[in-house]
Amino acid sequence: MLANIRGKVLTIGVASALTVILIYLALQESEYSPTKLASNLGYGSGGHQDTSQDTSQDTSKDASWEGEDTFASSHTTTKHVSPPASATKSASSHAPTTTLSDGWEFDWKRDERNLGLSQEQCKAAFPLQYAEIERARDWHASQGGIKEDQIKLWINEPDKAHGQIRMLIYDGDLYVVGEKQGVVDRVRYLQGGSMIYRAITAIPDPSVLPNIEFTLDRMDHPNPEPRRPGRVAWAWTRQMTDNDTWVMPDFNGWASSFWDTVGGYRAFRERSKKYLTPFKEKTKKALWRGQINVGQKVSEVRKSLIEVSKGKPWSDIEEIRWDSGLGHPVQMEEHCKWQFLVHTEGNSWSGRLRNLVNCNSAIIIHNPLNYTAHFYSVLTPDGPNQNYIPAKNDWSDLEDIMDYYLEHQDEAERIAEETRRTFRDRYMTPAAEACYIRQMIYEWAKVQKFDPKLYKQVKDDKGEVKEKQRGYSWERFVFRTPARFDIPPPPDDYFFKSNQIDFED
Known part of the structure:
Protein backbone atom coordinates (compact mmCIF):
# COMPACT_ATOMS: atom_id res chain seq x y z
CA MET A 1 0.00 0.00 0.00
CA LEU A 2 2.73 2.47 0.98
CA ALA A 3 4.76 1.57 -2.10
CA ASN A 4 1.76 2.53 -4.30
CA ILE A 5 1.36 5.78 -2.39
CA ARG A 6 4.99 6.65 -2.99
CA GLY A 7 4.59 5.97 -6.71
CA LYS A 8 1.65 8.33 -6.96
CA VAL A 9 3.41 11.04 -4.99
CA LEU A 10 6.20 11.08 -7.56
CA THR A 11 3.74 11.85 -10.36
CA ILE A 12 1.10 14.14 -8.93
CA GLY A 13 3.25 17.21 -8.22
CA VAL A 14 3.09 19.92 -5.61
CA ALA A 15 -0.69 20.29 -5.78
CA SER A 16 -1.12 16.91 -4.10
CA ALA A 17 1.17 17.59 -1.16
CA LEU A 18 -1.81 18.16 1.11
CA THR A 19 -3.11 14.70 0.22
CA VAL A 20 0.20 13.14 1.18
CA ILE A 21 0.15 14.93 4.52
CA LEU A 22 -3.37 13.69 5.22
CA ILE A 23 -2.33 10.13 4.38
CA TYR A 24 0.66 10.41 6.70
CA LEU A 25 -1.54 11.67 9.53
CA ALA A 26 -3.94 8.81 8.94
CA LEU A 27 -1.08 6.32 9.21
CA GLN A 28 -0.03 7.87 12.49
CA GLU A 29 -3.50 7.05 13.83
CA SER A 30 -3.45 3.53 12.42
CA GLU A 31 -2.53 0.34 14.25
CA TYR A 32 0.89 0.50 12.60
CA SER A 33 2.10 3.86 13.82
CA PRO A 34 5.38 3.78 15.77
CA THR A 35 3.63 4.78 18.99
CA LYS A 36 0.98 2.07 18.77
CA LEU A 37 3.42 -0.64 17.74
CA ALA A 38 5.73 0.28 20.61
CA SER A 39 2.81 0.22 23.01
CA ASN A 40 2.25 -3.42 22.09
CA LEU A 41 5.34 -4.13 24.18
CA GLY A 42 3.96 -2.11 27.07
CA TYR A 43 5.97 1.08 26.54
CA GLY A 44 4.95 4.42 25.14
CA SER A 45 6.89 6.28 22.49
CA GLY A 46 9.05 7.83 25.19
CA GLY A 47 10.19 4.49 26.53
CA HIS A 48 8.01 4.55 29.66
CA GLN A 49 5.54 1.79 30.26
CA ASP A 50 1.86 2.51 29.84
CA THR A 51 0.35 0.81 32.88
CA SER A 52 -3.20 1.66 31.91
CA GLN A 53 -3.49 -0.78 29.03
CA ASP A 54 -4.88 -4.30 29.24
CA THR A 55 -2.11 -6.59 28.06
CA SER A 56 -3.83 -9.91 28.61
CA GLN A 57 -3.24 -12.34 25.77
CA ASP A 58 -6.12 -13.55 23.67
CA THR A 59 -5.15 -16.14 21.11
CA SER A 60 -8.71 -16.82 19.95
CA LYS A 61 -9.20 -13.23 18.83
CA ASP A 62 -6.03 -11.23 18.35
CA ALA A 63 -5.95 -8.31 20.73
CA SER A 64 -3.04 -6.36 19.28
CA TRP A 65 -3.67 -6.00 15.54
CA GLU A 66 -7.18 -4.75 14.87
CA GLY A 67 -8.69 -3.17 11.79
CA GLU A 68 -7.47 -3.79 8.24
CA ASP A 69 -4.61 -6.28 8.15
CA THR A 70 -1.30 -4.85 6.94
CA PHE A 71 -0.45 -8.19 5.40
CA ALA A 72 -2.33 -9.83 2.54
CA SER A 73 -5.65 -11.35 3.54
CA SER A 74 -6.16 -15.10 3.31
CA HIS A 75 -8.04 -14.88 0.01
CA THR A 76 -5.33 -12.88 -1.79
CA THR A 77 -4.02 -14.81 -4.77
CA THR A 78 -0.52 -13.31 -4.87
CA LYS A 79 2.21 -14.26 -2.45
CA HIS A 80 3.58 -10.70 -2.50
CA VAL A 81 2.56 -8.94 0.70
CA SER A 82 2.82 -5.39 1.91
CA PRO A 83 5.19 -4.79 4.82
CA PRO A 84 4.43 -2.79 7.97
CA ALA A 85 4.89 0.93 7.39
CA SER A 86 8.35 0.84 8.96
CA ALA A 87 9.69 -1.93 6.74
CA THR A 88 10.02 0.32 3.70
CA LYS A 89 12.01 3.04 5.45
CA SER A 90 15.74 3.26 4.96
CA ALA A 91 18.12 2.82 7.86
CA SER A 92 19.20 6.43 8.12
CA SER A 93 20.17 6.38 11.78
CA HIS A 94 20.84 4.01 14.62
CA ALA A 95 20.28 3.88 18.37
CA PRO A 96 21.29 7.19 19.98
CA THR A 97 24.65 7.60 21.64
CA THR A 98 26.40 10.52 23.29
CA THR A 99 29.94 11.84 23.13
CA LEU A 100 31.03 13.23 26.50
CA SER A 101 32.88 16.51 26.94
CA ASP A 102 36.20 14.68 27.32
CA GLY A 103 35.64 12.98 23.95
CA TRP A 104 34.68 9.59 25.38
CA GLU A 105 32.17 7.58 23.37
CA PHE A 106 31.16 3.94 23.81
CA ASP A 107 33.19 1.62 21.59
CA TRP A 108 31.89 -1.92 21.91
CA LYS A 109 35.17 -3.55 20.91
CA ARG A 110 36.97 -1.65 23.66
CA ASP A 111 34.20 -1.28 26.25
CA GLU A 112 31.86 -4.30 26.06
CA ARG A 113 33.53 -5.89 29.10
CA ASN A 114 34.29 -2.67 30.96
CA LEU A 115 32.12 -3.31 34.00
CA GLY A 116 33.31 -0.19 35.80
CA LEU A 117 32.05 2.61 33.56
CA SER A 118 31.20 5.80 35.43
CA GLN A 119 27.59 6.87 35.90
CA GLU A 120 28.07 9.54 33.26
CA GLN A 121 29.52 7.02 30.82
CA CYS A 122 26.71 4.55 31.56
CA LYS A 123 24.03 7.09 30.74
CA ALA A 124 25.83 8.20 27.59
CA ALA A 125 26.42 4.67 26.34
CA PHE A 126 23.03 3.11 27.14
CA PRO A 127 20.40 5.88 27.22
CA LEU A 128 17.46 3.65 26.24
CA GLN A 129 17.84 0.88 28.80
CA TYR A 130 16.66 2.56 32.00
CA ALA A 131 12.96 2.98 31.19
CA GLU A 132 11.89 0.00 33.31
CA ILE A 133 13.82 1.31 36.32
CA GLU A 134 12.31 4.76 35.92
CA ARG A 135 8.83 3.25 35.66
CA ALA A 136 9.28 1.41 38.97
CA ARG A 137 10.76 4.46 40.69
CA ASP A 138 7.96 6.74 39.56
CA TRP A 139 5.27 4.24 40.53
CA HIS A 140 6.59 3.74 44.05
CA ALA A 141 7.15 7.46 44.49
CA SER A 142 3.46 7.95 43.68
CA GLN A 143 2.60 5.34 46.33
CA GLY A 144 4.57 7.06 49.08
CA GLY A 145 7.78 5.07 48.72
CA ILE A 146 8.89 1.61 49.86
CA LYS A 147 8.62 0.70 53.53
CA GLU A 148 10.57 -2.02 55.31
CA ASP A 149 7.59 -4.31 55.86
CA GLN A 150 7.09 -4.46 52.08
CA ILE A 151 10.37 -6.32 51.52
CA LYS A 152 9.97 -9.07 54.11
CA LEU A 153 10.29 -12.64 52.88
CA TRP A 154 6.94 -13.65 51.49
CA ILE A 155 5.36 -16.67 53.19
CA ASN A 156 1.73 -16.33 52.14
CA GLU A 157 2.14 -17.48 48.56
CA PRO A 158 -1.08 -17.79 46.58
CA ASP A 159 0.42 -20.25 44.11
CA LYS A 160 3.56 -22.08 45.30
CA ALA A 161 6.67 -21.81 47.46
CA HIS A 162 8.74 -18.89 46.22
CA GLY A 163 12.51 -19.12 46.67
CA GLN A 164 13.71 -15.73 47.93
CA ILE A 165 16.73 -14.02 49.41
CA ARG A 166 16.75 -10.74 51.29
CA MET A 167 19.79 -8.69 50.32
CA LEU A 168 21.55 -5.71 51.86
CA ILE A 169 24.03 -3.38 50.20
CA TYR A 170 25.84 -1.49 52.94
CA ASP A 171 28.92 0.71 52.52
CA GLY A 172 29.48 -0.89 49.12
CA ASP A 173 29.42 -4.49 50.40
CA LEU A 174 26.77 -7.11 49.60
CA TYR A 175 25.11 -9.17 52.34
CA VAL A 176 22.32 -11.73 52.49
CA VAL A 177 20.13 -11.18 55.56
CA GLY A 178 17.39 -13.70 54.82
CA GLU A 179 16.61 -16.77 52.75
CA LYS A 180 13.48 -18.77 52.04
CA GLN A 181 13.68 -22.00 50.08
CA GLY A 182 11.18 -22.78 47.36
CA VAL A 183 10.67 -24.19 43.90
CA VAL A 184 12.95 -23.45 40.96
CA ASP A 185 16.58 -24.25 41.63
CA ARG A 186 18.51 -22.20 44.17
CA VAL A 187 21.22 -21.59 41.58
CA ARG A 188 19.07 -18.84 40.07
CA TYR A 189 19.52 -16.33 42.84
CA LEU A 190 23.14 -17.34 43.35
CA GLN A 191 23.63 -16.30 39.72
CA GLY A 192 21.56 -13.13 40.12
CA GLY A 193 23.36 -12.19 43.32
CA SER A 194 26.69 -12.78 41.61
CA MET A 195 25.67 -10.33 38.89
CA ILE A 196 24.86 -7.72 41.55
CA TYR A 197 28.16 -8.42 43.34
CA ARG A 198 30.04 -8.08 40.05
CA ALA A 199 28.41 -4.73 39.27
CA ILE A 200 29.17 -3.38 42.75
CA THR A 201 32.80 -4.44 42.93
CA ALA A 202 33.63 -3.28 39.38
CA ILE A 203 33.70 0.42 40.23
CA PRO A 204 36.76 2.01 41.89
CA ASP A 205 34.96 2.87 45.15
CA PRO A 206 31.82 0.78 45.83
CA SER A 207 31.14 2.77 49.02
CA VAL A 208 29.74 5.61 46.89
CA LEU A 209 26.65 3.44 46.31
CA PRO A 210 23.70 4.13 48.62
CA ASN A 211 22.75 1.67 51.36
CA ILE A 212 19.70 -0.30 50.27
CA GLU A 213 17.82 -3.45 51.28
CA PHE A 214 15.51 -5.55 49.10
CA THR A 215 14.23 -9.07 48.43
CA LEU A 216 15.06 -11.01 45.26
CA ASP A 217 12.41 -13.51 44.13
CA ARG A 218 13.69 -16.29 41.87
CA MET A 219 10.32 -17.37 40.43
CA ASP A 220 9.10 -16.81 36.86
CA HIS A 221 5.97 -15.29 38.42
CA PRO A 222 7.37 -13.07 41.19
CA ASN A 223 4.04 -11.45 42.05
CA PRO A 224 1.26 -13.73 40.82
CA GLU A 225 -2.43 -13.10 41.10
CA PRO A 226 -4.07 -12.75 43.53
CA ARG A 227 -1.34 -10.31 44.48
CA ARG A 228 -0.37 -9.46 48.03
CA PRO A 229 -0.95 -5.71 48.32
CA GLY A 230 2.26 -3.80 48.82
CA ARG A 231 4.66 -6.70 48.32
CA VAL A 232 7.78 -5.40 46.56
CA ALA A 233 10.60 -7.54 45.15
CA TRP A 234 13.36 -7.57 42.60
CA ALA A 235 12.87 -10.21 39.92
CA TRP A 236 13.83 -11.29 36.40
CA THR A 237 10.49 -10.25 34.94
CA ARG A 238 7.08 -8.88 35.80
CA GLN A 239 3.63 -9.14 34.34
CA MET A 240 2.71 -5.93 32.53
CA THR A 241 -0.14 -5.35 35.00
CA ASP A 242 2.19 -5.71 38.01
CA ASN A 243 3.44 -2.25 38.95
CA ASP A 244 5.22 -3.21 42.18
CA THR A 245 8.02 -5.49 40.94
CA TRP A 246 11.46 -4.13 40.02
CA VAL A 247 13.01 -5.92 37.04
CA MET A 248 16.74 -6.65 37.05
CA PRO A 249 18.74 -8.47 34.35
CA ASP A 250 17.84 -12.15 34.55
CA PHE A 251 20.18 -14.79 35.96
CA ASN A 252 21.24 -15.91 32.47
CA GLY A 253 23.50 -12.87 32.41
CA TRP A 254 25.79 -14.88 34.69
CA ALA A 255 25.11 -18.37 33.33
CA SER A 256 22.20 -20.52 32.29
CA SER A 257 20.88 -23.08 34.77
CA PHE A 258 23.12 -26.05 35.47
CA TRP A 259 21.12 -28.46 33.26
CA ASP A 260 21.41 -26.14 30.27
CA THR A 261 24.14 -26.38 27.64
CA ARG A 271 31.11 -19.17 20.83
CA SER A 272 28.42 -17.44 18.79
CA LYS A 273 30.96 -15.26 16.97
CA LYS A 274 31.80 -17.97 14.45
CA TYR A 275 28.15 -18.08 13.35
CA LEU A 276 27.89 -14.36 12.59
CA THR A 277 28.05 -15.07 8.86
CA PRO A 278 26.62 -12.71 6.21
CA PHE A 279 22.83 -12.69 6.46
CA LYS A 280 22.17 -13.90 2.92
CA GLU A 281 24.40 -16.94 3.46
CA LYS A 282 22.29 -18.15 6.39
CA THR A 283 19.56 -20.80 6.17
CA LYS A 284 16.49 -19.10 4.71
CA LYS A 285 13.98 -20.42 7.23
CA ALA A 286 12.41 -19.49 10.56
CA LEU A 287 13.86 -21.47 13.47
CA TRP A 288 12.26 -22.26 16.83
CA ARG A 289 12.74 -25.04 19.34
CA GLY A 290 10.94 -25.37 22.63
CA GLN A 291 8.42 -27.08 24.83
CA ILE A 292 4.69 -26.52 24.58
CA ASN A 293 4.08 -27.64 28.15
CA VAL A 294 5.79 -25.06 30.35
CA GLY A 295 5.32 -24.80 34.08
CA GLN A 296 2.80 -27.65 33.91
CA LYS A 297 0.50 -25.75 31.60
CA VAL A 298 0.07 -25.59 27.84
CA SER A 299 1.41 -22.42 26.24
CA GLU A 300 -1.26 -21.37 23.74
CA VAL A 301 1.20 -19.06 21.97
CA ARG A 302 3.64 -21.92 21.42
CA LYS A 303 0.90 -24.35 20.48
CA SER A 304 -0.40 -21.92 17.83
CA LEU A 305 3.12 -21.46 16.47
CA ILE A 306 3.52 -25.21 15.95
CA GLU A 307 0.12 -25.51 14.26
CA VAL A 308 0.56 -22.52 11.91
CA SER A 309 4.05 -23.49 10.76
CA LYS A 310 3.56 -27.24 10.34
CA GLY A 311 4.66 -28.44 6.89
CA LYS A 312 5.55 -24.98 5.60
CA PRO A 313 8.63 -24.73 3.34
CA TRP A 314 9.93 -21.74 5.30
CA SER A 315 9.58 -23.45 8.67
CA ASP A 316 12.19 -25.14 10.85
CA ILE A 317 9.93 -25.01 13.89
CA GLU A 318 9.69 -28.02 16.18
CA GLU A 319 8.44 -28.96 19.61
CA ILE A 320 11.00 -30.52 21.94
CA ARG A 321 10.04 -33.21 24.43
CA TRP A 322 12.97 -34.26 26.54
CA ASP A 323 11.19 -37.26 28.05
CA SER A 324 10.35 -38.88 24.71
CA GLY A 325 13.17 -37.54 22.54
CA LEU A 326 10.75 -35.69 20.23
CA GLY A 327 12.34 -32.97 18.11
CA HIS A 328 15.86 -32.03 17.11
CA PRO A 329 17.57 -29.72 19.63
CA VAL A 330 19.78 -26.93 18.31
CA GLN A 331 22.64 -25.49 20.36
CA MET A 332 21.90 -21.88 21.28
CA GLU A 333 24.89 -20.42 19.44
CA GLU A 334 23.95 -22.42 16.34
CA HIS A 335 20.64 -20.53 16.17
CA CYS A 336 22.68 -17.80 14.51
CA LYS A 337 22.94 -19.96 11.37
CA TRP A 338 19.28 -19.20 10.46
CA GLN A 339 18.02 -15.97 8.90
CA PHE A 340 14.88 -15.82 11.03
CA LEU A 341 14.52 -16.67 14.72
CA VAL A 342 11.13 -16.88 16.41
CA HIS A 343 10.73 -15.78 20.02
CA THR A 344 7.82 -16.78 22.24
CA GLU A 345 6.89 -16.28 25.85
CA GLY A 346 6.81 -19.45 27.94
CA ASN A 347 5.89 -19.98 31.58
CA SER A 348 6.09 -16.21 31.82
CA TRP A 349 8.84 -14.28 30.02
CA SER A 350 11.41 -16.34 28.14
CA GLY A 351 15.10 -15.88 28.86
CA ARG A 352 16.12 -17.08 25.40
CA LEU A 353 15.63 -13.65 23.78
CA ARG A 354 18.76 -12.28 25.47
CA ASN A 355 20.67 -14.99 23.57
CA LEU A 356 18.87 -14.64 20.24
CA VAL A 357 19.64 -10.93 19.96
CA ASN A 358 23.33 -11.80 19.93
CA CYS A 359 22.85 -13.17 16.41
CA ASN A 360 22.75 -11.10 13.24
CA SER A 361 19.39 -12.70 12.42
CA ALA A 362 15.93 -11.18 12.04
CA ILE A 363 13.87 -12.00 15.14
CA ILE A 364 10.10 -12.42 14.97
CA ILE A 365 8.26 -11.68 18.24
CA HIS A 366 4.55 -12.03 18.93
CA ASN A 367 2.78 -8.92 20.23
CA PRO A 368 1.62 -7.89 22.72
CA LEU A 369 3.88 -9.55 25.24
CA ASN A 370 2.38 -10.24 28.64
CA TYR A 371 5.68 -9.99 30.53
CA THR A 372 8.65 -7.68 30.29
CA ALA A 373 12.40 -7.99 30.85
CA HIS A 374 14.92 -5.30 31.66
CA PHE A 375 15.86 -4.57 28.02
CA TYR A 376 12.45 -4.71 26.33
CA SER A 377 12.17 -0.92 26.18
CA VAL A 378 14.97 -1.05 23.57
CA LEU A 379 12.96 -3.34 21.26
CA THR A 380 11.87 -1.26 18.27
CA PRO A 381 9.13 -2.63 15.97
CA ASP A 382 9.38 -0.07 13.17
CA GLY A 383 11.27 2.90 11.76
CA PRO A 384 14.94 3.28 10.80
CA ASN A 385 16.03 1.60 14.04
CA GLN A 386 13.68 -1.39 13.71
CA ASN A 387 15.33 -4.37 15.41
CA TYR A 388 12.66 -7.06 15.32
CA ILE A 389 9.60 -8.11 13.30
CA PRO A 390 6.26 -8.01 15.17
CA ALA A 391 3.68 -10.77 14.62
CA LYS A 392 0.23 -11.54 15.95
CA ASN A 393 -0.17 -13.59 19.10
CA ASP A 394 -1.92 -16.38 17.20
CA TRP A 395 0.75 -16.29 14.44
CA SER A 396 -1.95 -16.06 11.76
CA ASP A 397 0.22 -13.56 9.87
CA LEU A 398 3.45 -15.55 10.14
CA GLU A 399 3.25 -17.04 6.65
CA ASP A 400 2.71 -13.61 5.10
CA ILE A 401 5.62 -12.23 7.12
CA MET A 402 7.92 -14.99 5.92
CA ASP A 403 6.77 -14.68 2.31
CA TYR A 404 7.46 -10.96 2.36
CA TYR A 405 10.88 -11.01 3.97
CA LEU A 406 12.12 -14.02 2.01
CA GLU A 407 11.37 -12.00 -1.10
CA HIS A 408 12.71 -8.73 0.34
CA GLN A 409 16.04 -9.96 1.67
CA ASP A 410 17.59 -6.49 1.89
CA GLU A 411 14.92 -5.36 4.33
CA ALA A 412 15.29 -8.49 6.45
CA GLU A 413 19.06 -8.03 6.48
CA ARG A 414 18.68 -4.41 7.59
CA ILE A 415 16.60 -5.50 10.59
CA ALA A 416 19.06 -8.27 11.43
CA GLU A 417 22.01 -5.89 11.33
CA GLU A 418 20.17 -3.41 13.51
CA THR A 419 19.53 -6.20 16.02
CA ARG A 420 23.23 -6.94 16.15
CA ARG A 421 24.24 -3.28 16.44
CA THR A 422 21.65 -2.50 19.10
CA PHE A 423 21.93 -5.55 21.30
CA ARG A 424 25.06 -7.63 20.74
CA ASP A 425 27.25 -4.57 20.30
CA ARG A 426 25.62 -2.40 22.98
CA TYR A 427 22.62 -3.16 25.18
CA MET A 428 23.32 -6.83 25.88
CA THR A 429 27.00 -6.40 26.67
CA PRO A 430 28.25 -7.15 30.20
CA ALA A 431 29.06 -3.45 30.49
CA ALA A 432 25.42 -2.49 29.89
CA GLU A 433 24.24 -5.03 32.47
CA ALA A 434 26.55 -3.66 35.17
CA CYS A 435 25.41 -0.10 34.41
CA TYR A 436 21.76 -1.14 34.66
CA ILE A 437 22.21 -2.83 38.04
CA ARG A 438 24.02 0.14 39.57
CA GLN A 439 21.37 2.52 38.23
CA MET A 440 18.73 0.27 39.79
CA ILE A 441 20.50 0.63 43.14
CA TYR A 442 20.57 4.43 42.85
CA GLU A 443 16.91 4.71 41.84
CA TRP A 444 15.68 2.24 44.49
CA ALA A 445 17.40 4.36 47.15
CA LYS A 446 15.38 7.40 46.07
CA VAL A 447 12.09 5.76 47.08
CA GLN A 448 13.34 3.63 50.01
CA LYS A 449 11.67 5.02 53.13
CA PHE A 450 13.77 3.28 55.80
CA ASP A 451 17.43 3.19 56.79
CA PRO A 452 19.00 -0.24 56.29
CA LYS A 453 21.00 -1.49 59.27
CA LEU A 454 24.09 -3.69 59.17
CA TYR A 455 23.87 -4.56 62.87
CA LYS A 456 21.08 -5.72 65.13
CA GLN A 457 20.88 -5.85 68.92
CA VAL A 458 20.97 -9.29 70.56
CA LYS A 459 21.40 -10.61 74.09
CA ASP A 460 24.37 -12.78 74.93
CA ASP A 461 24.43 -15.68 77.40
CA LYS A 462 24.65 -13.24 80.28
CA GLY A 463 21.65 -11.26 79.09
CA GLU A 464 23.73 -8.31 78.05
CA VAL A 465 22.69 -6.46 74.90
CA LYS A 466 25.29 -6.45 72.14
CA GLU A 467 25.41 -5.64 68.47
CA LYS A 468 25.62 -8.49 65.99
CA GLN A 469 26.18 -8.22 62.26
CA ARG A 470 23.15 -9.32 60.29
CA GLY A 471 23.21 -12.29 57.94
CA TYR A 472 26.18 -13.31 55.83
CA SER A 473 28.54 -11.45 53.57
CA TRP A 474 28.03 -12.49 49.95
CA GLU A 475 31.48 -14.04 49.83
CA ARG A 476 30.44 -16.39 52.65
CA PHE A 477 26.84 -16.95 51.61
CA VAL A 478 27.65 -18.44 48.20
CA PHE A 479 29.53 -21.27 49.94
CA ARG A 480 26.95 -21.77 52.68
CA THR A 481 25.07 -25.06 52.73
CA PRO A 482 21.35 -24.26 52.96
CA ALA A 483 19.09 -25.87 55.51
CA ARG A 484 17.67 -29.21 54.42
CA PHE A 485 14.55 -28.55 52.42
CA ASP A 486 13.01 -31.51 50.66
CA ILE A 487 10.83 -30.87 47.63
CA PRO A 488 8.65 -33.71 46.35
CA PRO A 489 9.57 -35.12 42.94
CA PRO A 490 7.76 -33.94 39.77
CA PRO A 491 5.01 -33.27 39.03
CA ASP A 492 4.20 -32.19 42.58
CA ASP A 493 7.23 -29.97 43.03
CA TYR A 494 5.97 -27.12 40.88
CA PHE A 495 2.99 -26.58 43.16
CA PHE A 496 4.85 -27.31 46.38
CA LYS A 497 3.88 -24.91 49.17
CA SER A 498 5.84 -24.16 52.30
CA ASN A 499 6.19 -21.26 54.71
CA GLN A 500 9.59 -22.50 55.89
CA ILE A 501 12.09 -19.66 56.20
CA ASP A 502 15.74 -20.65 56.46
CA PHE A 503 16.66 -17.44 58.28
CA GLU A 504 15.77 -13.74 58.33
CA ASP A 505 17.84 -11.26 60.33
Missing part, protein backbone atom coordinates in the same frame (compact mmCIF):
# COMPACT_ATOMS: atom_id res chain seq x y z
CA VAL A 262 24.39 -22.62 27.08
CA GLY A 263 26.76 -22.16 30.01
CA GLY A 264 28.21 -18.79 30.95
CA TYR A 265 26.84 -15.77 29.10
CA ARG A 266 30.27 -14.42 28.14
CA ALA A 267 31.33 -17.86 26.92
CA PHE A 268 28.14 -18.11 24.85
CA ARG A 269 28.81 -14.73 23.22
CA GLU A 270 32.31 -15.88 22.36
